Amino acid sequence: MRAVVVRRFGGPEVLELVEVPVPEPGPGQVRIRVEAATVNPVDAVTRSGVLAGAGLMAPRDTVGVGWDAAGTVDLVGPGVTGFAAGDRVIGLRDRLDVPLGAYADHLVLDAAAVAPAPAGVPAAGAATLPLNGLTAVQALDLLGLPAGATLLVTGAAGAVGGFAVELAVLRDLRVVALAGAGDAAAVRALGAEWFVPRDAADPAAAVRALVPGGVDGVLDAALLGVTALGAVRNRGAFVAVSAGAAPLGLRGVRVEQVWVAADGAALAELSALAERKALTLRVAGTHPLGRAADAHRRLAGGGLRGRLVLLP
Structure with a gap:
């Protein structure tokens, strides 16, 4: 599968689109076929090395990028009862020191970090909700x-x-x-x-x-x-x-x-609010997964109302 990773810190140009094995879910985990992944300011400071320099990330050769994802469950690990293949979901990857993030074709998350996606909401809008x-x-x-x-x-x-x-x-x-x-x-x-x-x-x-x-x-x-x-x-x-x-x-x-933490139960409540339009989901623009660097350049330019979203 394709994933965007960082192997050296710097500007948007260091974001690399690479081929990696499709991850397998472990006990209590689900694998999501990603349809939309949000571009957030934390992704920019991860890419630039600011977080590593502040001691918030453990050193590693390859760093995954992206926290928010919306998509469809395509495989569940042992012990998962709340989700099944085919479910539309949203989720949050809240760990920094991992080799794969949400900028990818597939993402494995703990089931406790996942919630049903708001019905009737396009994936790009739903992906802006978790983080x-x-x-x-x-x-x-x-x-x-x-x-x-x-x-x-x-x-x-x-x-x-x-x-x-x-x-x-x-x-x-x-x-x-x-x-x-x-x-x-x-x-x-x-x-x-x-x-x-x-x-x-x-x-x-x-x-x-x-x-x-x-x-x-x-x-x-x-x-x-x-x-x-x-x-x-x-x-x-x-x-x-x-x-x-x-x-x-x-x-x-x-x-x-506030140090945000994944919370599937709270995310389900937010999803329900978004479904009944009590929360406003704003998408500033979309880019293909391979144009993640362009999205980061747009983010750096400021003036956005809503979030940019990558569409694998």
């Missing part, structure tokens, strides 16, 4: 805000931020969305009650003008760090979605870092 949706829901779980609380979501027009806004509203939270000036209508459509442009001279002051005293929590998808911390009330909560982006917990603010 970004689980990051958003696990960040909200860490915040632990009660119904009626106020939440600032930075990067609210992005993939994680957009899901975070919609999921927060479903939890009866009141959302302040921070995004580009041109995204005001889009984030309000996702359910945000208030909007702050990201180019505001003082974002924290702009938030406090809307919510006197500061919001109860921040989900920092834009990695603003201490800039967003100023918007939180004393002894509020703050969750960063990327390593190294969490500020110090000044004024008694509880600061957390």
Whole structure:
């Protein structure tokens, strides 16, 4: 089968399309014939060597790329009872130090990392859900805000931020969305009650003008760090979605870092929400598997609304 791998770190040009043996599922695993694999920022920092340099990846000669997949189960391993060949599924590969990722014709995952795909949703859209949706829901779980609380979501027009806004509203939270000036209508459509442009001279002051005293929590998808911390009330909560982006917990603010983990049960709930259109799945564009480098170049250019998706 074909797979995209990295054998030396660098720019998009180091992504190699190679032929490798089709992987076999072990006990408790399923093999997915991949129909769509999402291109995420974590793939770029894996490819560039940033994660290896930070000690987040064990050294290996060949590194697989890609976390999200949508496709069809074509083989199940011993002990698997929840899935069968022919099932349409989505799943998350959450380990960095593996030789094969989702950028491939086939992907083996633990059955516990897989969920039914949302019915009636094309594979490209379904593939955008696992990593970004689980990051958003696990960040909200860490915040632990009660119904009626106020939440600032930075990067609210992005993939994680957009899901975070919609999921927060479903939890009866009141959302302040921070995004580009041109995204005001889009984030309000996702359910945000208030909007702050990201180019505001003082974002924290702009938030406090809307919510006197500061919001109860921040989900920092834009990695603003201490800039967003100023918007939180004393002894509020703050969750960063990327390593190294969490500020110090000044004024008694509880600061957390979300480290996303595969969770088939939570993913099934997200899939059900997407199926009934309570979550918005956004595809910025698609590329063939062999054009992964082009997709990474587009990602680096910024300005995307939604995710790029590879179609094996």
